[in-house]
Amino acid sequence: MAIVACSTPPGVSGIAVVRISGEDAIKNVSTFVKDSPLNKTRPVSKVCFLVDKDGEVFDEAIVTSYISPNSYTGENLVEISCHGNPKIISKIIDLSVDAGSRLAEAGEFTKNAFLNGKLDLSEAEAVASVIHSLSLAGVKAGIKNLRGGLSKEIYSIKSSLISVVANLEFNLDISEEDLQPNLLNNSEKTILDTIKKLDACILSFKETKMFQSGASVVILGPPNAGKSTLFNCLVSKDQSIVTDVEGTTRDVIEKSININGLPILLKDTAGIRESGDDVEKIGVERSFIEAKDADLTIILNDRNLSFEGVKHIHVFNKSDIKSPDEKYDISISAKTGKNVKELKEVVYNSLISDKTNTDTLLTSKRQYNAIKSALKHIKDAYSLLIAEDSMELLVEDINRSIGFLDSITKKTTKDDVLDAVFSSFCVGK
Amino acid sequence: MKRTHNKYDLVVVGGGHAGIEAALIAHKRGIKTLLVSMDKKSVGRTSCNPAVGGLAKGQMVKEVDVLGGIMGFFADLSTLQSKTLNKSKGRSVWSPRSQIDKNLYEKIAQKYIKEQGLKVLEGEAVSLKVKKDCVRGVFLKDGSEITCSAVVLTCGTFLNGLIHIGSKQINAGRYGEKRAEGITESLNSLGLKNGRLKTGTPPRIKKSSVDWKKGEAGYGDKNPSPLSYRTKNFSPKDEPCYSFRTNSNTHNIILDNLSSSAMYSGKDMATGPRYCPSIEDKVYKFNQNPSHVLQLEPEWSMSEQIYVNGFSTSLEEKIQLESLKTVSGLENVEFIRPGYAIEYDFFYPSQLKNTLESKAVSGLFMAGQINGTSGYEEASSQGIIAGINASCFILNENPLVLKRNDAYVGVLIDDLILKDTNEPYRMFTSRAEYRLQLRSSNADQRLLTKSREYGLLDEQTVEKLSEKIENTINMVRFLEDNNINPKTINKRLEELGEKPIKEPARMSNILKRPKVSISDMKIKNNETKSVLTNYMKEEILFEAETIIKYSGYINRQKEEIDKIKVYENMIIPEKFDYNDIKSLSNESREKFINIKPQTVGQAQRINGIRPSDISILLVYLKRPFHVKQIK
Numbered sequence A: 001m002a003i004v005a006c007s008t009p010p011g012v013s014g015i016a017v018v019r020i021s022g023e024d025a026i027k028n029v030s031t032f033v034k035d036s037p038l039n040k041t042r043p044v045s046k047v048c049f050l051v052d053k054d055g056e057v058f059d060e061a062i063v064t065s066y067i068s069p070n071s072y073t074g075e076n077l078v079e080i081s082c083h084g085n086p087k088i089i090s091k092i093i094d095l096s097v098d099a100g101s102r103l104a105e106a107g108e109f110t111k112n113a114f115l116n117g118k119l120d121l122s123e124a125e126a127v128a129s130v131i132h133s134l135s136l137a138g139v140k141a142g143i144k145n146l147r148g149g150l151s152k153e154i155y156s157i158k159s160s161l162i163s164v165v166a167n168l169e170f171n172l173d174i175s176e177e178d179l180q181p182n183l184l185n186n187s188e189k190t191i192l193d194t195i196k197k198l199d200a201c202i203l204s205f206k207e208t209k210m211f212q213s214g215a216s217v218v219i220l221g222p223p224n225a226g227k228s229t230l231f232n233c234l235v236s237k238d239q240s241i242v243t244d245v246e247g248t249t250r251d252v253i254e255k256s257i258n259i260n261g262l263p264i265l266l267k268d269t270a271g272i273r274e275s276g277d278d279v280e281k282i283g284v285e286r287s288f289i290e291a292k293d294a295d296l297t298i299i300l301n302d303r304n305l306s307f308e309g310v311k312h313i314h315v316f317n318k319s320d321i322k323s324p325d326e327k328y329d330i331s332i333s334a335k336t337g338k339n340v341k342e343l344k345e346v347v348y349n350s351l352i353s354d355k356t357n358t359d360t361l362l363t364s365k366r367q368y369n370a371i372k373s374a375l376k377h378i379k380d381a382y383s384l385l386i387a388e389d390s391m392e393l394l395v396e397d398i399n400r401s402i403g404f405l406d407s408i409t410k411k412t413t414k415d416d417v418l419d420a421v422f423s424s425f426c427v428g429k
Numbered sequence B: 001m002k003r004t005h006n007k008y009d010l011v012v013v014g015g016g017h018a019g020i021e022a023a024l025i026a027h028k029r030g031i032k033t034l035l036v037s038m039d040k041k042s043v044g045r046t047s048c049n050p051a052v053g054g055l056a057k058g059q060m061v062k063e064v065d066v067l068g069g070i071m072g073f074f075a076d077l078s079t080l081q082s083k084t085l086n087k088s089k090g091r092s093v094w095s096p097r098s099q100i101d102k103n104l105y106e107k108i109a110q111k112y113i114k115e116q117g118l119k120v121l122e123g124e125a126v127s128l129k130v131k132k133d134c135v136r137g138v139f140l141k142d143g144s145e146i147t148c149s150a151v152v153l154t155c156g157t158f159l160n161g162l163i164h165i166g167s168k169q170i171n172a173g174r175y176g177e178k179r180a181e182g183i184t185e186s187l188n189s190l191g192l193k194n195g196r197l198k199t200g201t202p203p204r205i206k207k208s209s210v211d212w213k214k215g216e217a218g219y220g221d222k223n224p225s226p227l228s229y230r231t232k233n234f235s236p237k238d239e240p241c242y243s244f245r246t247n248s249n250t251h252n253i254i255l256d257n258l259s260s261s262a263m264y265s266g267k268d269m270a271t272g273p274r275y276c277p278s279i280e281d282k283v284y285k286f287n288q289n290p291s292h293v294l295q296l297e298p299e300w301s302m303s304e305q306i307y308v309n310g311f312s313t314s315l316e317e318k319i320q321l322e323s324l325k326t327v328s329g330l331e332n333v334e335f336i337r338p339g340y341a342i343e344y345d346f347f348y349p350s351q352l353k354n355t356l357e358s359k360a361v362s363g364l365f366m367a368g369q370i371n372g373t374s375g376y377e378e379a380s381s382q383g384i385i386a387g388i389n390a391s392c393f394i395l396n397e398n399p400l401v402l403k404r405n406d407a408y409v410g411v412l413i414d415d416l417i418l419k420d421t422n423e424p425y426r427m428f429t430s431r432a433e434y435r436l437q438l439r440s441s442n443a444d445q446r447l448l449t450k451s452r453e454y455g456l457l458d459e460q461t462v463e464k465l466s467e468k469i470e471n472t473i474n475m476v477r478f479l480e481d482n483n484i485n486p487k488t489i490n491k492r493l494e495e496l497g498e499k500p501i502k503e504p505a506r507m508s509n510i511l512k513r514p515k516v517s518i519s520d521m522k523i524k525n526n527e528t529k530s531v532l533t534n535y536m537k538e539e540i541l542f543e544a545e546t547i548i549k550y551s552g553y554i555n556r557q558k559e560e561i562d563k564i565k566v567y568e569n570m571i572i573p574e575k576f577d578y579n580d581i582k583s584l585s586n587e588s589r590e591k592f593i594n595i596k597p598q599t600v601g602q603a604q605r606i607n608g609i610r611p612s613d614i615s616i617l618l619v620y621l622k623r624p625f626h627v628k629q630i631k
């Protein structure tokens, strides 16, 4: 059964594209295209009139057909680029359904593309991330993976691991023949290298994720340091209540802003101090929770505060009335706006390290978890190597690591390893 | 006049390592069995090197032994030297290997067959009698016919065998033995496809022509353990082998004469193995190696005939001799027989089910080199399974199928039926993803239950092994349940450079540290339930230690196995029509149609099949209309 859906965003737009995919797509569409030029053997792209059941023309559209397997979904596929009037779109969909198709579920075109082997899993995920991405940079990462960027990088990591396994397997499976020198040294180097690369992948995931779903930045500091003032200054609207009374901000206030195209969820908090007031205590606790989950903390006027594992910037505020007695990363005045632009740059730069390896942008949580597990096992392998424990256990851990990388791309088989063994070593008996 | 034979239930064609196992086990299971072989005197012959076991192969011999096979037992009786290989590496790859007396092995095999009362007929099978896709009998070259309901074909290297020595070619199944003709064509006419493979063997030289002082002597282990659980009082001779080395002069002569060799893989003919390559291949492909090792092995006790391990070749005899003479110690070497390569027909094993029965012809089983493998142990492994399953076929019992996590034998057969063979298949430990579980030391634990179920071993051996297994389990439990005191262990831990303990700790936890061994636990006899005074005490302690040391890894593997079990049990109907699945790529569809996987698990393991192919397959298998359509 063919599936149908409008693949451009809903609402009035210049041109909309309706897609119909499936074995019967051609026949289906031919029922409402006047003098249909469509056929099952050859792709066609032509301007046609669309007609309703009474034979009445209701739109002029470009009808393009793709023949299986040479289409996005791998099935027969027809794209109708019609005028973007919601009434026209729903008419086309109705006519198609009447002719025997059904409404596509979310992501079903991509799912079919995956099932038909047109996309590998990482590419399919990339499509999803393009669709859901919040920023331009996020879209770019998605598109890069769509072209196989991620797969390529993972392949290269994988193939160096396979060569290590081949080394070790050779050693395990061959007893008499002269062993290759420096077998283990080479393995050690490759393993360390892999750890570095996977670490970079993980870092890049965090950054890609920020581009796609926004980074969380939390403002912290003692009461009256000027947190709410800075918050307002950054969002350029009065959102937070600014008062001289300590502890006014008890709830966390959030607002989305954008620095250099990077979506940021900015959060103003109660401030950090000992407090007897129960309500305020809760506020302080919440500040802590927010801080621990943040991608970055902006800490005002407290040189000694920071959270383990969370990036931070120590900012001195109120530079218009006093100067810092200690060294801060930057001095600003939230009230006058002095140096706030510079602060934004500092925020952006601390979120996006220039070491970002943009070739290996991970775009889904699943990929991220796979890489994390791969990294864990390769690290285990490294400790076994250092401890000179059994070589077969070492192989076991590296193979596990490869297995997790496989879940992102294609499967490695035992033959890949044996091929590597046979091509590099003389396996005599 | 047509000679008539008695009727048999099962005819096994070929008295090599596969055929012997198949015939003996079927006979033991009460099947009326006949072994037909071309030459009665060559039954049980070891065609190539004088050794049984070795890496991965030793594990298989032990598995075959628990399954009621005989190879390990014969080898034990004819051992010249026994050694466990890979001792310096992890214990799952420790592999027993025996240097054997080839003549004695043959003699013992033939005597044993006679003693067991298995009927042997000298003759050459030339075709099968098949009716309605079912085996009905075997025709012999003399025109006679043997009626039977099942056949195991184990023709080894004999089908249209062609020997190459340089440019010389001889029709033969083995040096000095006639080749077999007819079976290939007979199977072809039943729709079975064959290919051609080749393998080589090194020259045999005269002992008296070698300057032995120039070689390095290698002996076996001090207290070797036998390959078979049935062997008692194993104390083999310890005859040495000697290693010599090739040099650049050797290599230059070979390189200058490559064009005369049939084994040099650059040539366009049947494919040979990439492992165990000919000396031509070694020298050409691995020119960075300045020298290769040659092991000189006696072929029988005090034999004048010496096997030059590492020098497989099919160069002209003259060149073989000339190049060997450049090796220090072999300056005056004389040949008994030159090295040669043999080319032969094999049948693509993807045409078999995991029982080793043909998918197309019911009652036809195949085992050994005819399935594209090489090696005695690989042959014997298939032989035992084919023999058991042929008997199950006749008795109408459920067949025996071993999984990849049960045994190397399981890995072997699974690989054979699912992978495209384009070189002779040999087992490696790296082919087994569950290698850590498939140890030579636990073959009994892995397979005894199955063995009992099919009645493959004698009562006495079963009893002894059950006791050993139970005691091992008790020992493991003891180590897991009991603490060791700092006082008892700390001194030892310090000696080993390990951190001492402050509080009493579980023995198993301490034992998991790489350098600690079970003897460090200082377990007293009376502490455990009678374990230590028992049969195979050393083996029990070793095995318990291994189980504990590997438990982390093995538990993880078991979880994995559980996860994929669903797929292993998901059966693809025999008549499933892959043409129905339009969304499969042509390549994958073709593979599915050719191989006809029996389960989704098998489908997953076919080379080149992508996860997406499996997703599609699953979608179709779950569609109710499809199931109806099949019925």
Ligand SMILES: Cc1cc2nc3c(=O)[nH]c(=O)nc-3n(C[C@H](O)[C@H](O)[C@H](O)COP(=O)(O)OP(=O)(O)OC[C@H]3O[C@@H](n4cnc5c(N)ncnc54)[C@H](O)[C@@H]3O)c2cc1C
Residues within 6 Å of the ligand: B013, B014, B015, B016, B017, B018, B019, B036, B037, B038, B039, B042, B043, B044, B045, B046, B047, B048, B049, B123, B124, B125, B126, B154, B155, B156, B157, B158, B159, B173, B174, B180, B181, B183, B199, B200, B201, B276, B340, B341, B342, B367, B368, B369, B370, B373, B374, B375, B376, B379
């Ligand atoms: C030249 C050579 C080199 C080898 N090199 C190696 C090596 O380097 N490493 C290694 O591991 N293995 C090697 N082998 C392989 C090893 O010998 C075999 O893998 C193993 O013996 C195969 O066992 P099998 O039972 O399948 O067949 P075989 O041992 O070949 O036995 C076949 C038996 O079947 C009989 N037979 C065949 N056809 C018929 C018929 N139509 N009718 C009646 N009887 C028949 C024959 O007489 C023979 O007894 C080599 C073999 C040869 C010949």
Ligand SMILES: Nc1nc2c(ncn2[C@@H]2O[C@H](COP(=O)(O)OP(=O)(O)O)[C@@H](O)[C@H]2O)c(=O)[nH]1
Residues within 6 Å of the ligand: A221, A222, A223, A224, A225, A226, A227, A228, A229, A230, A241, A242, A243, A244, A246, A247, A248, A249, A271, A317, A318, A319, A320, A321, A332, A333, A334, A335, A336
């Ligand atoms: N002079 C000066 N006053 C500031 C500056 N930033 C904040 N303030 C004042 O400090 C007081 C506390 O500010 P608020 O933003 O509520 O502090 P919070 O408790 O950290 O949120 C207010 O009276 C602000 O006007 C600054 O840069 N310069």
Ligand SMILES: [Mg+2]
Residues within 6 Å of the ligand: A227, A228, A229, A240, A241, A242, A248, A249, A269, A270
């Ligand atoms: Mg505030």
